[in-house]
Amino acid sequence: MRNTFADTIYEAGRNDKRVAIVVADISPAGSMQKFRDEFPERFVNTGVSEQIMIGLCAGMALRGMRPFAYTIATFTFYRPFEFVRDDLCYQNLPVTVVGIGGGVAYSTLGGTHHAQEDVVLASALPNMNVLAPCDPAECREATLWCTTQERGPVYLRLGKAGEPDLTSRAVDPFVFGKLRYLRRGSDVCILAYGPITKMASDLAAKFEARGESVSLVSVHTLKPLDTEGLVAALQSHRRVVVIEETAPYALGLRVKALAWEAQARCRIDTFSLKDAFIHTYGAPGELLAAHGLDLSVIAAKLGLS
């Protein structure tokens, strides 16, 4: 997903000289290196200084530019949080705050690099838009949206690398602010966002193996949340499952609240990261499993063999 972001931003930067990238001690590779080489003035590396990374973005946006702040999610968003809030959200500036490796993608680097809470925090900020694409193609769409949008600040939560294609045969196109049905069914609806949508897809297959008709949805826009679409999903499926690589206060919680308000009768099961720092070092799948996000564990909890 990193590479797709870089390819897309380079392409956007060639056509629109408002697009700029501000990184905090990231060595650009691939297309981002091309961006830096071809548009050196529109690529700024602040070094290990995240507050000025955001401050510069704010100032450049005040002058009509379209800056993208870019580094590991914990550093793009947590370190300069007050600057994201006061400089970007309070002034409603069209700056994209890109967080690489949302969730626990950096599974060997420990909690300092794990953005478990980011979606929760970003969703609480007035004027903030929150996007979490599920695969490289969706990342491209989300990034392109960010380069031309007029709404305001965006938190763009990306994976790292190696995410498989999930959207090339999606039923729905990418539409900002709307649920995206990757598959449409009528019995079970699985809601997910980000790279863990792959696990949601595998879970869908398990339901289908049991003869259930399954909807698989990429909830790429966490804010503004498509509450209408979610209520429709809650009312048109027997079961709804939420899987998210985020602390337990995000989509699952919102879905339950919406179900209550809409008096929906479906069964709801939600799965998230634990509200905990887990000191398991290994492959991302191993750390996710330690958080309870494991396909067979989830399947067992849902009554699937």
Add this chain to the structure above:
Amino acid sequence: MSFDVSAARRRCMAYRRRILDISQQVPALHAAGAFSCLEIVDVIYNELMRREIGERPRFVDSFVMSKGHGCMAQYVILEALGILTKHDLDTYCVPGGQLGCHPDYGVPGIEASTGSLGHGLGMATGMAYADRINGEDRRVYVVLSDGELQEGSTWEALQMAANLKIDNLVAFVDLNDMASLSRMSETHPAFYPVLDKLRAFGWEAVEVNGHDAGAVHDAVTRRRGDRPFVVVGRTVKGRGVSFMESIPIWHYRSPNKDEYAKAVAELSEVTS
């Protein structure tokens, strides 16, 4: 470059009177902090910032009040320039009015929202940088409080401005040595020396009496100009009203009727 110092002094005396009048409309306001940077902000708006030709002043250059709580200084000057109206100042901190304790981006004449210290210089740096790479001949002026120099974010901004050689950025530090309830030189001695630190971070820096309008003006016009520039102004919090000067309680307070009368009676032109 000719600079009418007497006119500046007269303007500042009128601004102090205006701020005192407004103080009677609200339970409290940041009067003393506005008084300490008044000469600086007046020089910026009336002598340094370039204007487009036209009836109402439209500035080519920009001003950011990083010391957000000092914005009463900015408001009265914008009112005098006709960018804010008397009604705006009369409805300061009242529902339906558009002016609050801290500057709000979107209000006429306000180019960035500040209020949390340590943000304005970073944004000003970004604005100045964008101007340069977009080929715009614009300068950005920014006023900081000395307390803001305690924020690490200020030093990130100072460092990056120097790294990027942003020479269309001019900063002013309102060095009144007061933070909260005490003198910084007493409670935070390692804060000083300030000038050496700024120069070590790659800025051209000079120190002048911040209430001497001529000195502030000349410092800027005589700069070398190949790197970002900062004027450290030695100032007095509450300057202009004897019983407010360097007394902590006046950080956020409105004079009562007697104090107001006394202040108005003793107001005179500040020369230093």
